[in-house]
Amino acid sequence: MMFENIILKTLRDKRRAMIGWLLIMTGMSLIYALYWPYIRDNAFMGQMMISYLQSFPAGLIEAFMGSNLTQFTTHAEAFLDSELFFIFVPLAFILFTATFGSDVIAGEEDRGTLDLLLSNPISRGRVVLEKFAALTSYTILLGALLQVELVIASVATNTSINLFHLTDVTLSVILLGLVFGSMALALGCIGLGPGMSTGIAASLGVASYFINSLATTFTDLQPYRKYSPFYYYIGADPLINGLKVGDAAVLLALIIVALLIALFGFRRRDISI
Amino acid sequence: MVTVADNVIKTEGLTKFYGKERGIVDLNVEVERGEVFGYLGPNGAGKTTTIRLLLDFIRPTRGQAKIFGEDMNRSSLDIRRRIGYVPGELALYENMTGKDLLTYFSHLRNGVDWKYVNTLAERLDCNLSQTIKSLSHGNKQKIALIQAFMSKPELLILDEPTTGLDPFMQREFYHMIEEAKAEGHTVFLSSHVLPEVERTCDRVGILREGKLVAVENVKDLKSRSLRHLEIHFARPVPREAFVGVNGVRDVTMENGIMHCTVVGSLDAVIKAASAFPVDNIITHEPSLEEIFMSFYGQGDKA
Numbered sequence: 001m002m003f004e005n006i007i008l009k010t011l012r013d014k015r016r017a018m019i020g021w022l023l024i025m026t027g028m029s030l031i032y033a034l035y036w037p038y039i040r041d042n043a044f045m046g047q048m049m050i051s052y053l054q055s056f057p058a059g060l061i062e063a064f065m066g067s068n069l070t071q072f073t074t075h076a077e078a079f080l081d082s083e084l085f086f087i088f089v090p091l092a093f094i095l096f097t098a099t100f101g102s103d104v105i106a107g108e109e110d111r112g113t114l115d116l117l118l119s120n121p122i123s124r125g126r127v128v129l130e131k132f133a134a135l136t137s138y139t140i141l142l143g144a145l146l147q148v149e150l151v152i153a154s155v156a157t158n159t160s161i162n163l164f165h166l167t168d169v170t171l172s173v174i175l176l177g178l179v180f181g182s183m184a185l186a187l188g189c190i191g192l193g194p195g196m197s198t199g200i201a202a203s204l205g206v207a208s209y210f211i212n213s214l215a216t217t218f219t220d221l222q223p224y225r226k227y228s229p230f231y232y233y234i235g236a237d238p239l240i241n242g243l244k245v246g247d248a249a250v251l252l253a254l255i256i257v258a259l260l261i262a263l264f265g266f267r268r269r270d271i272s273i
Numbered sequence: 274m275v276t277v278a279d280n281v282i283k284t285e286g287l288t289k290f291y292g293k294e295r296g297i298v299d300l301n302v303e304v305e306r307g308e309v310f311g312y313l314g315p316n317g318a319g320k321t322t323t324i325r326l327l328l329d330f331i332r333p334t335r336g337q338a339k340i341f342g343e344d345m346n347r348s349s350l351d352i353r354r355r356i357g358y359v360p361g362e363l364a365l366y367e368n369m370t371g372k373d374l375l376t377y378f379s380h381l382r383n384g385v386d387w388k389y390v391n392t393l394a395e396r397l398d399c400n401l402s403q404t405i406k407s408l409s410h411g412n413k414q415k416i417a418l419i420q421a422f423m424s425k426p427e428l429l430i431l432d433e434p435t436t437g438l439d440p441f442m443q444r445e446f447y448h449m450i451e452e453a454k455a456e457g458h459t460v461f462l463s464s465h466v467l468p469e470v471e472r473t474c475d476r477v478g479i480l481r482e483g484k485l486v487a488v489e490n491v492k493d494l495k496s497r498s499l500r501h502l503e504i505h506f507a508r509p510v511p512r513e514a515f516v517g518v519n520g521v522r523d524v525t526m527e528n529g530i531m532h533c534t535v536v537g538s539l540d541a542v543i544k545a546a547s548a549f550p551v552d553n554i555i556t557h558e559p560s561l562e563e564i565f566m567s568f569y570g571q572g573d574k575a
Contacts, residue, residue, distance in 0.1 A: 003377035013368070112364030116420075119328055120381040121354035270331040273321070273362050 006117075006127060010104060010134035018138050021096045025089065025142065026149045032083045033153035039073050040159070046073030059217030067216060068240065076159045077166075080150070081239045085169050087209065089146070090233060093173050094205035097139055097181025102197030104131035105266065106188025114271055124266050128189060132259055135181050143174040168243035175251035176233040180205045182258035190265035191272075205229075229254060281306050281428055281459040282327065286336035289322050295483045296322040299336065302478055302485060304461055309454055311470035311491070312463040314480030315561050320463040321361040323480075324432050327461075328358060340428065354382070357421035361432030361463070363413060371401035371408075371416045378420050385423045393419045396445055411437040422449060429453060429460045435469060447473050468558060471495055481565060496537050499567050501557040504531045507550035518545045536567070 002012040039046045050072060053061055066086040071078035105128065108114045118124065147170045154161045184201035188194065212230035215221040225231045232251050236244040282304040289296035297319040304310040314320050325331045327338055329349040338345040340352045366374055371394075379385040394401050399415040408416070414437045421429060429450075435443045450460055450473050464470050470477050471491055479487045512526035515533060519541035524533045535542055539556075546554075559567075 001376075003373055004380050006381075009377055111367075112362060113366055115325070115328075115330055115360045115362075116358070116365070116417075117381075118330060119353060119356070119358040119360070120378055121350050122381055123350055268332075271325075273325075 006122070006130035007134045007137070010131055011137065014100060014103075014134070014138060017096070017100065018142065021092060022142060022145055025092050025146055028088060028092075029084055029146060029149060030153060032080065033150055033159075034157060036076055036079050036159060037157040039079065040076070043073075049073070059214075062216050063210070063213045066213070066234070066237075068237070075240075076154065076161050077239045080161075081169075081237065085173065085239055086213075086234060090173055090176055090230070091206070091209065093139070093142070093177030094180045095202060096142065097135060097177040098184040098198050098201040098205065100135050100138065101181035101184030101186075101201065102188045102192075102194045104135065104188070105185060105262075106192060106194040106197045109188070109272060110194050112273065115273065118271065125263050128185070128259075128262050128266050132182065132185060132262070135185065136178060139174050139177045139181060143170045143177075146170065162239075165239050165242055168238040171243060172233050172238045172248060172251070175248060175255065176229060179229045179251055179254045179258070182255045182262065186258045186262040186265065189262040191269050279305055280339070280342070282310075282338065282340055282461060283342075284323075284327075284336065284338040287323070287326060287333055287338050288335045289319075289326060289331065290334045295319070296334075297326075297480075297483045300485055302488070304459060306459055307454065307457050308475045309450060309460040309462065309473055311474035311477040312461060312480060313465070313467065313470050313477050313561070314463075315465055318480040319483040320465075320480060321432055322483075324358075324361070324430055324461075324463060327430060328353065328356070355427045357424060357426035357429045359414075359417045359421045359429075359431045359434045361436075363410075363417050363436070365405045365413055365416060367406035368404065370404055371399065371419075374405065374416060375401065375420055375423065379423065382424050386425075389425070390419060390423045393422055393449075396449075397442060409437075411439060411442065414438055415442070418446065418449070422453070425453075425456070425458075427458050429458065429462075431460065431462045433463055433465070435464075443469075465561060466558070467494075467498070467561065467564060471498070479565070486565070497567075498537065499559050499564055500535045500539070501559060502531075502533050502535050502539070502542065503553075503555040503557070504546050504551060505529065505553040505555075506531070506546075507552050510549045514548070515542065515545055518542055521545075 002008050039049060053065070064087055065082040068078040068081050072082060073079075105114070108117065117127065147166055150161070150166060151163070180201045183204065184197045187197035187200055192200070208228040208230045211221055211224050211228040212235065215225040225235070229251060232247040236247055238244070280303045282302060284300050284302045287300040288298050300323060312320055312323065322331070326333055327340060327345055329346055332346065341355060343352055345352060369377070375390055397415040397418065399412060399419065401416075405413060405416065414434075418434060421431065435446055438446060450462070453460055462470070462473065471494065474491050477489050477491055477494055478485055479489070506529040509529045510526065510531070512524055512531070515521055515524045515531060520536045520538065521542050522534045522536065524531065533542070
């Protein structure tokens, strides 16, 4: 039964978006995962790729692929880290969560259905919490399915991957996504429209990516790196080194702060028609 | 705590400004248990603002309102449990069917009597299995009505509920109002058409530019109601035959067609007309603005 509560109703509303993002993400990941053995087993190809990448300025490569190039052809984790988890997967997560987070309150308000929903005997706080729970469920599901896919691909290509570390990076990317998803939710809850909420949260996500990744090259940016959620997501390289609990805690704290702003902001303000 | 209240709705100095723009100003309304209260005013007078304040969607600039004797903001959840609501600017979940939407809301209300829901759907001739986005405006309005009535709430707050309904469905809706009243429930209904309010309500509050200018019994209102009458006679008739007839004003006569304004009952003018061969009688409802002018001069009198 899909209409028993706001969580299920929201999951139903978002099932198409969920499937869409899942296809984009798993499709892209599958290409890389299947491409990996080709580099691993073909020394010439691997060397070609490394020298190709080294022909670019080092800063540029670090900005878009991280700093694991040396192990690129020998360690599957380093390959996946550079090709998938450094830019593509986190940005896909952020776009998914930012549109989701802004749509559930600001979007529903914009479409005019919020009045009718709130005429039912449910508190505004419960509406926000259930919508947040739906956002969290799909973000976790997206992460879990991505991991399952990568595990299947690694078995199929006879590649050894550290499962614990893969789980660590999946957990990190889920948290990162939820940071910007709950931010978009909070922006909608304090009264911004759906476009503004998505735009601001997604732009901050992209900016946060650049601050973190460019900081390795441009030392002027170094002091600002610790303000970038990306730094807490990938700074310690969870796919290679395992999860740094402190970093995950920072992301979790950001989510909680955004959720509190969402709850408090939504409780106090006028709903627009 | 049980609060005994004769007033189901009671507002005290209720005021809402949107920035500097006026919503409503110093509104004092009392609606008694079991009555059908019409909230009449032209578009933009502040009817929807009042209703959205009562449901706690927006918060007053100052003043307060009590519903069932409880503060509308502090006890909003308990209050909403006992209210059915039809919004003025209707928006439904377009990708759901009517049945989906009613199922969703019934869960949020901890269940409803589905036999009653189906009866309502039948009475309003509403197909619940169709996707909402494929429905006409009138059919969407029916779903809004069903969701408001389905929990048999003690208080119905209806913002222009007959929008988009054809006359036959409007009549069915009036029956539903009568039944709710018969069960002792209270109805607060906004409208911008006088005849609808006259037809359904016990009392009427008249709102103009954010202020309540009068609260009247519908009976009194009817005795002073204003109508434009047009009578087509089969042959020319002297204008003098109607000048001075009880309640008749502004008589003009041209080629056997008489125009006049009638205040209150039509009885005297119809009897006067019956002395001549009549082809046709047409009445025009005056605009709300005209009614305000005729009742309250410039409308400053409260």
